[in-house]
Amino acid sequence: MRFLLDAEQRDFARSLDALLTSCDTPAVVRSWAAGDHGPGRAVWARLADAGVFALAVPEKHEGVGPLPLELTLAFEALGRHAVPGPLVETVAAAALLDRLGDDRLASDRLPGIASGKSVVSLCLTSLGPYALDADAADAVLVVDGDTLRLATASGPVQPSADPARRLSRPPGGTVLAQGPVVLSAAGYAADVAALATAAQALGAGRTLLARTVAYVTQRTQFGVAIGSFQAVKHRLADTLLALEFAGPLVHGAALALAAGDDGAGRDIAAAKVTAGEAAYAAARTALQLHGAVGYTDELDLSLWIRKARPLRDAWGTPAACRARVMGAAR
Numbered sequence: 338m339r340f341l342l343d344a345e346q347r348d349f350a351r352s353l354d355a356l357l358t359s360c361d362t363p364a365v366v367r368s369w370a371a372g373d374h375g376p377g378r379a380v381w382a383r384l385a386d387a388g389v390f391a392l393a394v395p396e397k398h399e400g401v402g403p404l405p406l407e408l409t410l411a412f413e414a415l416g417r418h419a420v421p422g423p424l425v426e427t428v429a430a431a432a433l434l435d436r437l438g439d440d441r442l443a444s445d446r447l448p449g450i451a452s453g454k455s456v457v458s459l460c461l462t463s464l465g466p467y468a469l470d471a472d473a474a475d476a477v478l479v480v481d482g483d484t485l486r487l488a489t490a491s492g493p494v495q496p497s498a499d500p501a502r503r504l505s506r507p508p509g510g511t512v513l514a515q516g517p518v519v520l521s522a523a524g525y526a527a528d529v530a531a532l533a534t535a536a537q538a539l540g541a542g543r544t545l546l547a548r549t550v551a552y553v554t555q556r557t558q559f560g561v562a563i564g565s566f567q568a569v570k571h572r573l574a575d576t577l578l579a580l581e582f583a584g585p586l587v588h589g590a591a592l593a594l595a596a597g598d599d600g601a602g603r604d605i606a607a608a609k610v611t612a613g614e615a616a617y618a619a620a621r622t623a624l625q626l627h628g629a630v631g632y633t634d635e636l637d638l639s640l641w642i643r644k645a646r647p648l649r650d651a652w653g654t655p656a657a658c659r660a661r662v663m664g665a666a667r
Contacts, residue, residue: 340588342410350410356387357418363637369421370500374473377422378456384411384420385453393428393529395435398447403432405529405591409536413587416540416616416648419640421501423458423470425537425652429530430457430478436522437485437514446476459530460488460507461523464652467495467504477507480523485514499643530652532594532605535587535612538648542580542616545641549573549623569626576622579615586611603662610658613649620645 342350360383365376384390392408394400402408408428415424431450434443449455455475460468462481471477471491479486488507495504550573553564563569590608593601620642624631633639649655 340585340592342588346407346410349407350414353384353387353389353411353414354417356383357414357420360418362418362420363640366419366421366501366640369473370503372472372494372503374422377420377473380420381422381456382453384415385451389415390427390431390453391451393431394447394451398435398443398451400431400447400451403435403595405532405594406588408529408533409587409591412533412536413540413543416537416542416644417544419501419541419544419644421470423456423468423474425530425533426459426469426474427455427457428533429526429652430459430476432529433459433478433480433485433522433526436525437518439514442513449475458507459526461527463523464527466506468492468507469651470503471505471507472503477510478513479507479510480519480526483516483519484512485519485523486510487513497647499647501640502644502647527652528594528602528605531609531658532587532590534648534652535583535590535605535609538616538645539580539583539587539612541641541644541648542576542583542612542619545616545619545623545638545645546573546576546580548638548641549576549619549626553626563626572622572626576615576619579611579618583608583612583615606653606658606661609653610655610662613658614655617645617649 360380365380369377389411391400392402392404392411394402427450431447434446450457456473458468458471458474458477460479468477472494477488477491479488487510489510490508492505492507497504553569554562556563586608590604593604623638624642630636
């Protein structure tokens with residue numbers, strides 16, 4: 338199957354890229370990592386005005402979705418610019434609330450998500466005990482077994498490989514829903530989160546590659562640019578191939594999810610592991626080719642390097658994704 342984005346989708350992606358280019362996201366990331374959420378919330382508001390969060394919310398709750406493909410385009414842009422915050426968790430929470438079938442709860446929560454006024458973190462304890470950026474969220478939802486709770490506090494922030502990914506254990510709170518419907522809705526939300534994370538990783542990987550290519554064309558050794566060395570060319574070509582292979586898998590998984598295909602979960606797992614590994618490989622390539630300067634926090638590239646592995650493992654480790662793909666293939 339040959340798949341191409343249409344003109345409207347390409348324009349949407351370009352407009353987001355232009356918006357985020359104007360936001361000085363490296364400074365925003367550093368502020369977020371230090372616990373200052375003001376600049377990040379300002380970017381969040383601009384993303385909401387561009388319709389990013391409305392893509393995950395149905396029209397009856399003031400959204401325009403759900404539109405999984407457009408959501409992946411948005412998250413690729415977010416990954417390219419390293420935008421901080423519980424972006425994935427907020428759209429996954431929207432998917433969860435929509436699938437619960439509780440109109441009162443959905444009407445209470447979803448319009449705020451669509452408008453950007455409500456930042457939500459989501460923790461599925463079956464995947465891990467931590468919620469992302471709960472200290473910056475307006476609401477923290479926790480699914481523990483077949484029970485959905487609204488956490489009453491965020492818990493202390495834990496150390497993280499990426500300082501801009503602030504993790505904490507949310508304590509117990511008010512029960513919002515319970516039963517098999519919660520399990521089903523949580524499974525769907527996890528798929529949405531894995532797909533958005535795959536797109537985010539893909540975008541981060543592309544920035545890592547682009548900045549590394551720019552660097553090796555400028556850095557010289559023995560009087561010539563190191564980008565002219567055959568070993569460097571091969572390393573960059575391998576990185577590019579991995580990212581280009583991941584892109585259609587991410588978009589194909591989004592189409593499968595939109596169509597409600599039975600194999601959508603398998604497709605999402607394949608996209609997640611492929612994009613995550615490609616981004617992590619791009620980070621290793623960037624670090625190696627930048628040399629010692631690549632290890633410095635002052636280098637903006639470090640913001641993307643430190644995201645690659647957490648994105649690879651978030652919402653489905655490579656081992657878990659491969660197991661899901663192989664299980665579906667049997």
